[in-house]
Amino acid sequence: MIITKEKPIEEILSYIEPYKNILVVGCDGCVQPPRGLREAEKLASMIEMAKKAKGQEVKVAATTVTRQCCIEGLRNQLNVDGYDALVSMACGIGVQVLTMVFPELPTFPAQNTVFMGYEEKREGNMYEACVACGDCMLGYTGGICPVARCAKSLMNGPCGGCVDGKCEVEVEIRDWKGEVVEVVKNDCAWYLIFNRLKQIGRLDLYRMYRPPKNWALATGPRRL
Numbered sequence: 001m002i003i004t005k006e007k008p009i010e011e012i013l014s015y016i017e018p019y020k021n022i023l024v025v026g027c028d029g030c031v032q033p034p035r036g037l038r039e040a041e042k043l044a045s046m047i048e049m050a051k052k053a054k055g056q057e058v059k060v061a062a063t064t065v066t067r068q069c070c071i072e073g074l075r076n077q078l079n080v081d082g083y084d085a086l087v088s089m090a091c092g093i094g095v096q097v098l099t100m101v102f103p104e105l106p107t108f109p110a111q112n113t114v115f116m117g118y119e120e121k122r123e124g125n126m127y128e129a130c131v132a133c134g135d136c137m138l139g140y141t142g143g144i145c146p147v148a149r150c151a152k153s154l155m156n157g158p159c160g161g162c163v164d165g166k167c168e169v170e171v172e173i174r175d176w177k178g179e180v181v182e183v184v185k186n187d188c189a190w191y192l193i194f195n196r197l198k199q200i201g202r203l204d205l206y207r208m209y210r211p212p213k214n215w216a217l218a219t220g221p222r223r224l
Helices: 009-015 037-053 071-077 092-101 189-199 203-207
Strands: 002-006 021-027 059-065 085-088 107-109 111-119 126-128 166-174 180-187
Touching: 009 037, 021 037, 021 092, 037 059, 059 071, 071 092, 085 092, 092 107, 092 111, 180 189, 189 203
Parallel strands: 021 059, 021 085, 085 107
Antiparallel strands: 002 111, 111 126, 166 180
């Protein structure tokens, strides 16, 4: 799941200051909270009201697509005739793909992309679990990723900062608005890995040596 946070309306307005015909493009894909047609229409209304409050004539419309990260899908689903600027409700990938498909139009982001992870329950706490490193080692670590879940991405066991199963690095928990609501210490990833491998009778995997990670597989920009 990709998590985004809305940009301040003032920042969005600063992007589109010179433009008169604007299309806000939602995304029905994997971004959370939802950034589809309803959210696109809401932002379009806010932009229109803010512009008119300044005495500026503007036309703002809203639409949505299945996924902004698909070039073919954008070409088939999105009609941009008559517009001189696009505002994307998608993650940073969607903004870039809109730019590639419609290079004649300036495209601006309405979101900040902040997170990729899983959730406990719908609208519950979310946890980062993968950084798409390109060389998955979950088969050796009991299904727990040390790259994403260890603050130092250590490959061969915990550092000296693990105390009572907790990492020494403090983590800020933020709400949907980006406000800090709590500061906690995460579970040590290697503490979790050890207990999991012990549980399934595979501590031999814990004792094996893992060579330095091949970060070349995660060097961007990548292609699949």
